[in-house]
Every structure is written in C-alpha cells, then in structure tokens.
C-alpha cells in the first residue's frame with residue numbers, strides 16, 4: 001500500500017489477462033505494481049452474514065468457494081459460467097471489475113447483489129460496484145475485497161443466454177420495515193450496466209407477479225441503453241423477457257440463491 005501512495009500513477013497487475021490486451025491497445029505504464037503474491041487478497045470469509053471476497057480470488061476459486069456455495073450458491077454458479085477455462089484460472093475478481101470494460105460480467109452480477117468494493121492505498125475506502133462507471137473517483141489505490149450483505153437476500157439469479165446483446169442479474173431482498181425490493185442489473189457488451197429497481201408490498205416471493213414486475217423493471221431502461229446492435233424498444237423487450245424468466249424461477253423456488 002505504501003508503494004501505491006508513493007506512485008499514485010502506478011498500474012496494478014493481478015492476473016494480467018486484461019493488462020496484456022491493454023498493452024496491445026497502447027498502455028505503457030512507467031510503474032507496474034504486482035499484487036499477485038499478497039496472500040491476504042485471496043481470502044474469502046462470511047462473518048455475521050457479510051460475505052467478503054478478496055480481490056485476487058480467481059473466477060475458478062470463486063465458483064468453488066465453500067463460503068460462497070453455502071451463502072449464495074447461485075453467485076458461485078454465475079461466476080463459474082463466465083470466460084474460458086484458461087481465463088477462469090488466471091483472471092481475478094479485482095481485474096474483472098477494475099478493467100472497467102462493459103463486456104465483463106462481474107460488474108453486472110455484483111451490482112445487483114449491492115456489493116461494495118473495499119480499497120486501500122488511495123484516496124477512497126469504499127465504493128459500490130454499481131458506481132464503477134461514475135465520473136473518475138480519483139486515485140483508488142488497490143481494490144482489496146468485495147463485500148456482500150447476505151441476511152436480507154432472498155434470491156439471486158443471473159441470465160447470460162442472450163449475451164452479448166443483454167445479460168440480467170436479479171436479486172430479491174427483504175426490506176428492513178416491510179415489503180420486498182427487486183433489483184435487476186441489465187448489462188450488454190456495448191453499454192454500461194443499468195440498475196433497475198422495484199419495491200413491492202409483497203411479504204413473500206411467491207406473491208410477486210413475474211410478468212408485471214418484469215415489465216416495470218424493463219420500462220426503466222433509459223433511451224441511451226439502445227445501440228446499433230439493438231434499438232431501445234428491442235432491448236426493453238429483451239430485458240423484460242429475461243427479468244420475467246428469472247422471476248418465474250424465483251417465485252417457483254424460494255431458496256436463497258438457488259438459481260444456477
């Protein structure tokens with residue numbers, strides 16, 4: 001961490017699977033700091049319902065972690081479904097997020113889960129994953145871990161069958177006072193992820209109407225979510241279908257994170 005304060009312009013290297021592409025794209029860093037051997041960044045824990053995943057955890061490790069499998073099994077399944085075998089062993093959680101590429105999937109998956117990024121060695125201590133594309137937050141230093149609050153989480157699922165056009169990550173959470181909040185994050189290779197949300201008075205997931213909630217969520221997609229590969233009308237239709245599909249699974253199967 002002292003090194004990052006000394007060299008705020010330094011580029012951080014984790015698994016280097018994306019960095020190689022960045023070098024080809026013209027990146028020529030003067031200082032490169034490798035964090036590969038910092039063992040603490042590989043830890044995964046779940047204390048009092050706060051799931052903490054170290055930034056150096058690879059896609060393969062994340063998909064097999066006992067802590068994740070026992071608390072949010074569908075997160076492990078979603079994580080294990082991305083990339084290729086070789087990249088799953090090489091690529092890390094931190095690299096997937098901090099590469100800040102629209103086509104990468106962990107920002108979509110983790111934003112719906114309300115995940116927070118924890119940093120050290122920069123000007124910022126924590127940021128929600130959903131803020132990845134906000135205006136430049138300055139020197140963030142090293143991403144050390146991602147945390148997810150699990151006690152209020154009733155259901156999580158991820159749909160990537162229409163990738164690269166559209167992906168949807170969806171959670172249902174119990175509100176502190178009453179009701180349920182459904183959060184869907186719509187991703188695509190061509191546009192930044194969009195967070196869509198609906199609060200229902202329902203007391204149980206089975207009371208949610210998948211068609212109605214899917215339509216309400218999809219209608220929130222802003223016009224700029226359209227692009228040359230799909231008009232906004234088509235994208236809203238697609239997101240509505242994917243949300244409805246996930247909610248149909250959620251209402252039919254209430255176990256936490258049960259959708260693979």
Ligand SMILES: Cc1cc2nc3c(=O)[nH]c(=O)nc-3n(C[C@H](O)[C@H](O)[C@H](O)COP(=O)(O)OP(=O)(O)OC[C@H]3O[C@@H](n4cnc5c(N)ncnc54)[C@H](O)[C@@H]3O)c2cc1C
Nearest residue numbers: 012014015016017018019083091092094095096104105143
């Ligand atoms: C062939 C191929 C297929 C792929 N398919 C998919 C796919 O289907 N879905 C998908 O989501 N992704 C996919 N990816 C992307 C892959 O998941 C990422 O390349 C990988 O997660 C990046 O991790 P890394 O450790 O190699 O990052 P690096 O290459 O080391 O770093 C990437 C960026 O993140 C920064 N960084 C890394 N770690 C930290 C940290 N702890 N703190 C601060 N900054 C950090 C680096 O400075 C750099 O800018 C694919 C990649 C390839 C090459």
